[in-house]
Amino acid sequence: MKTVLVIGGGITGLSAMYELQKWKKANHADLKLILVESSSELGGKIRTVKDGSFVMESGADSIVARKANSMPFIDELGLEREVVYNSTGRSFIYTDGELKPIPADSVFGIPASIESLANSTLVSAEGKVEALKDFFTKNETFTKSDSVGTFLEYFFGKELVEKQISPVLSGVYSGELSDLTIASTLPYLLDYKEEYGSIIKGFEANKKRFQSNGEKKFLSFRNGLRSLIDAYESKLDEVEILMNTKAAKITKSNNRYHVKLNNHEIIEADFVVLSIPHTAAETLFGDEELVKEFTGFKNSSLISMYVGFDVPDSILPADGTGFIAANTDELSCNACTWTSRKWEHTSETGNLLVRLFYKSSHPSFTALKEMNEEQLLQVALMDIHKGLGIIAEPVASEVTNWTEQMPNYLITHPKSVEALENKLAETFPGVIIAGCSYYGVGIPDCVENGVRTAEKIIEFL
């Protein structure tokens, strides 16, 4: 009998196990399936917390609907009736002590029409006039490997970029615009400049590409993303699941593997899936050459805080769903989602629930990461007071510190993955890396990677 051991019960490990079990049942195979999870809950970065009438997601909060729709996992898990979609609305930028709407008809803060530029309340009249140079300045030097920040500033001027584009774009792509290339962000900007002579004209000519037609972009489930994890768990009836069980070491023995657990037991397996963060995976091996291959992977940090109030969320600006903070010297948070507005299911009573994001790129993060939950909550309340003008006592809160838990793909990422795969195939054939450290961070990517990982193993069964 062959044994497959999956280490890590996040969405990737669960998806891999589900696929392996499906094959086992269909083929009446003599196959032992074991999953070990170090914590007391399955789900990893998907964790729903309920507090009173609020539903809070300490990690991921939604799935990109377009990607999920092209994947069968929601129907297959019987969750189609549980699906809820986000409400759409306006986002704001908090700057100079007030909330200003991101103009309609803009893409990542870049005006997609002359009206959008004219109507902006984020940029001064001088800034708007300067931005008009986009219409008459030709591109003579820029290529897609140039900085997107320098490119945008050259054609739109400093003010529009600093006050309207950068807060949005650098939030989405997690970095300073000066460090991000056109190729790795919005390569079509250069194409528009070349083809239409102006970025704005390019957007106007390609309007359809950016129109949402009221389509819902994100989905979750009535009881939170936890439903996804529960659905997998309830279906894994032929898998031995060991909770509170941490894999500590992998050694090879006659083409099989011995995986030592923290309780000193040893599991023998023919195939081992490492659906754990790369920082956890590298500690399992004694092989120095192999451990070196993990150095190409990096993580960043994020603190997520929810605060719920006994106040109706209608006190916030109409249609709003959140804000991005433009200046690091005004607020400690990078962004704030008005969760109860965006996701109706998260607040049974319609009372206000907000989520604040604190990224390691923010200068205040150095102090925040040393704080305890109570101190962090005070920081969040201060930001809520300044940003939203609310001074009510919170009735619910949830703080999660994702220090060094957010994979940060470097430009060299694909090469690092390939090198690690090759080294593993050479030194530990049958041990397979999987999950968000390597193959995409989005939930659909992780589900798909789980399926592909199972298929790789099935080829050899």
Ligand code: FAD
């Ligand atoms: P993980 O979820 O990290 O699972 C790994 C598991 O392995 C964990 O359960 C861990 O306890 C366990 N483990 C670790 N070491 C060991 C060991 N030695 N032995 C046994 N078990 C071990 N994605 C989206 O699609 N939409 C979003 O809205 C979104 N928002 C996010 C917000 C935040 C704050 C975070 C942190 C992530 C977000 N993501 C989002 C990304 C997404 O949640 C993750 O990429 C995905 O859930 C990762 O799944 P995984 O199974 O690969 O890894």
